[in-house]
Amino acid sequence: VATDAPEAWQIAEAHADGAIGFRDAVYALVGCIPHGKALGYGGVASLIGRPGAARQVGYALAALPPGTEVPWWRVTRSDGSIALAGDPNRGPAQVARLQAEGIAIVEHRFDMDRHKWVPHA
DNA sequence: GGCATGACATTGC
DNA sequence: AGCAATGCCATGC
Numbered sequence: 001v002a003t004d005a006p007e008a009w010q011i012a013e014a015h016a017d018g019a020i021g022f023r024d025a026v027y028a029l030v031g032c033i034p035h036g037k038a039l040g041y042g043g044v045a046s047l048i049g050r051p052g053a054a055r056q057v058g059y060a061l062a063a064l065p066p067g068t069e070v071p072w073w074r075v076t077r078s079d080g081s082i083a084l085a086g087d088p089n090r091g092p093a094q095v096a097r098l099q100a101e102g103i104a105i106v107e108h109r110f111d112m113d114r115h116k117w118v119p120h121a
Numbered sequence: 122g123g124c125a126t127g128a129c130a131t132t133g134c
Numbered sequence: 135a136g137c138a139a140t141g142c143c144a145t146g147c
Binding site for chain 1: 141142143144145
Binding site: 123124125126127129130131132133134 | 136137138139140141142143144145146147
């Protein structure tokens, strides 16, 4: 299986084994989200194996450096609304990124069911 | 080790 | 459908 990126379950396992910390697991998983897809904070937390730690996902992403390669913009709220909508800095940037990937956003919200990423197990 | 903080999720009104 | 209140958990001090 020549996948260029680790599978979601592998990340969850690595985190469970303590090989990587929660934050690193978040970064790795977010990095797996394909172009044009999105995921809710809770969804990311669940895939890592820590359902309920949705807030920490945001906390981890907030710690990302400006020029990071992690596609943090593909992570939104579970209902498809932009958490950073009120942020004059990252908000517009996130919306622009998503739209550039083909996701139609109206009033800082988009159809999550239509763009939600579902790892193929 | 305990306390306060926070890019969320859910439920109830 | 929209708003308010409550629960959850990793981080940092």
